[in-house]
Structure formats: structure tokens, C-alpha cells
Amino acid sequence: MEHSCSYQYYDVFSSRGTGGNGALVIEDQGLSRDAKQKIATGAKLSETVFVKKNDGVFSMEFYTPVEEVALCGHGTLAGLHFIKEHWGIVLDRVQTKGGAVEAVHEEGLFYIHLGKARLVKELVDGEGLNEALGVPWEDLFLEGMSPRIYATGISDIICPVRSKEILDRITVDRDCMKRISRKLGVVGCHIFTMAEPGVIHVRNFAPLYGIDEESATGTSNNSVITYLREKEGRLGEKGIIHQGQGSLKGLLRFRILADKIFIGGEVAKIDKIFEI
Structure with missing residues (x-):
């Protein structure tokens, strides 16, 4: 150096x-x-x-x-x-x-x-997110949850999908995601689904910041856990998060201590x- x-x-x-x-x-x-x-x-x-x-x-x-x-x-x-x-x-x-x-x-x-993630905005009309992710708009929902922007120090789109199969086949249009991120003032998009209680699967894309796909993220997953905890019975006091695909994989653990999320x-x- x-x-x-x-x-x-x-x-x-x-x-x-x-x-x-x-x-x-x-x-x-x-x-x-x-x-x-x-x-x-x-x-x-x-x-x-x-x-x-x-x-x-x-x-x-x-x-x-x-x-x-x-x-x-x-x-x-x-x-x-x-x-x-x-x-x-x-x-x-x-x-x-x-x-x-x-x-x-x-x-x-x-x-x-x-810290507790702060809800910034509900993405009611999608802002073209389905086009950026290459999936139909109706797939960007999970049991009453829809895309939102949350902030945990930095802001991200927190986007549920119906299944792990949908999560796995997402292919991001980098230019489209850059435009959406710039317009909404976010770092990127964090997509999640939950196949079983306490086990969350996620992927993260932030091409605006030079990160095509992130293998493990603390801030974005803090927002996911905050979102899921708002849904009664959706999350226990501890669990694991599998992030990424192929060689880009991470394993995160979370715990709830004194009503605070620790990752x-x-x-x-x-x-x-x-x-x-």
C-alpha cells in the first residue's frame, strides 16, 4: 500500500x-x-x-x-x-x-x-420495479406484504416475492435499476421471501453504487426483519438469513434482544x- x-x-x-x-x-x-x-x-x-x-x-x-x-x-x-x-x-x-x-x-x-428501520414509502405503482427485476408485478407480493422503501441508516427498496423459485430466477436490468434507485434516492433493491418460519432467503442488487449483486448485507436485512416483525406471528426471536446465489452467498443470523434486532x-x- x-x-x-x-x-x-x-x-x-x-x-x-x-x-x-x-x-x-x-x-x-x-x-x-x-x-x-x-x-x-x-x-x-x-x-x-x-x-x-x-x-x-x-x-x-x-x-x-x-x-x-x-x-x-x-x-x-x-x-x-x-x-x-x-x-x-x-x-x-x-x-x-x-x-x-x-x-x-x-x-x-x-x-x-x-437501529429500527424506518418506513419511508409504499411503492403503490411499482415505479417500474417489475421490469428491472424481470418478473410480473403480481409476483412482488408475499402474504399481504408489498414493495416498500425502508431506511436503516441508508435507504433500500425492500421487495417481497411469492416464492424462492421466483427469487432464484430474477435477472436484474442494471440500467433500469440504476434509474429507479437514482429517482427514489435508494442504494438498491433487497428482495426476500420466507419459505418457513425463521428462515429467510434474500438477494440484493445495488448497481448504482457499483455492486451488481451483494452476497450479504446487514442494513438491508435489518429492514426485512423490521418489516416481517410488523406482521404478527411472521417471525420468532431468532433465525437465519440465506443471501445470494452461486459463489455470492452469505449466511446471517439474527436475534431479538430486549425488543431490538441484532444481526x-x-x-x-x-x-x-x-x-x-
Whole structure:
């Protein structure tokens, strides 16, 4: 690296060390915003995390290959592991531009509370979403649930589909999804279905931010869990989320503690050298 900063690569929400969503975590020793964006663009990962320690207080910033975002779930988990390994500190709270994030550490896993997702808008007319996903509009419903925009630090379209078969065959029109995302002011679209209680299947697309398909996302799944909890009896106190397809797969776990949603999962430390 051009900068003499400590860094580490992690696969977050992996399953037995495979799959998950990659994040590069870097100790921020006074890097400029332009320098951070240059590093994130060169890393070519969905998120690059910059961790800063100032007077004993830790904060994180998150950059996609295209631009900075206020909050990132898998990036926060990677950052918490980096702090634990680099400074020997197990945090129960960390600052981000999307707000303070609570954390608990149990049996070697961090779980984070990203706050309650806020309903922004019901997508009554669809905004062309069915065309972007390549499925009929009538398939974008699940037992009384329809597409909505939720915000968990960042905004996403949260879109139910009738079955896992429909979820699996979705092929996104990138240009169409970019136009919709730009118009609605969202990062992307998070599509979900639930085949059995406590087991959720999801896919995530954010081409506007240079992410064709995301293998594991904390913020978007926090919104899904919030949506499902609004439906009486749709969700228990814990469960799992399977995200992605093929090599782009992640396994997330969620727990409800004191009426708060906590999302966690395995974080695998991977030795990689980044020439940036």
C-alpha cells in the first residue's frame, strides 16, 4: 500500500469459512476523503472500512468503489473484529456517520443493532420495479406484504416475492435499476421471501453504487426483519438469513434482544495483499 496503515481483509457472514461478503478494514491515520475513495476504488470490494481511534473513542467510515455510504452492516462487523484483534478491545458501541451502533459479543460472534428501520414509502405503482427485476408485478407480493422503501441508516427498496423459485430466477436490468434507485434516492433493491418460519432467503442488487449483486448485507436485512416483525406471528426471536446465489452467498443470523434486532454471523480473517 502507498500508505503505512495497518489493514486486514475479512469475509463477513461466511459459513464455516466459505462465502460471505468481503470487506477491507484499514486503520485511518488521518487519510483524506479523496485518499480513502481512491483506496476503496482500487480495492474493488463492496465495502472498504476505515477505523479511527480518537481519545479512546472508535469510529468507522464506509466506502464503496463509487462513493461513501453512511452505514454498512457487514463493514461494521469486520471493523469490530479488526479492533478486537488490533487493539484487544471488545466494543459494545461504535460511532458511524449513520449513528451509533450497539454491539454484543457472544460465543466468538459479534451481533450488531443497527437501529429500527424506518418506513419511508409504499411503492403503490411499482415505479417500474417489475421490469428491472424481470418478473410480473403480481409476483412482488408475499402474504399481504408489498414493495416498500425502508431506511436503516441508508435507504433500500425492500421487495417481497411469492416464492424462492421466483427469487432464484430474477435477472436484474442494471440500467433500469440504476434509474429507479437514482429517482427514489435508494442504494438498491433487497428482495426476500420466507419459505418457513425463521428462515429467510434474500438477494440484493445495488448497481448504482457499483455492486451488481451483494452476497450479504446487514442494513438491508435489518429492514426485512423490521418489516416481517410488523406482521404478527411472521417471525420468532431468532433465525437465519440465506443471501445470494452461486459463489455470492452469505449466511446471517439474527436475534431479538430486549425488543431490538441484532444481526451477526461468522467473520473469517483472510490473508490477502492489496497493492493500492
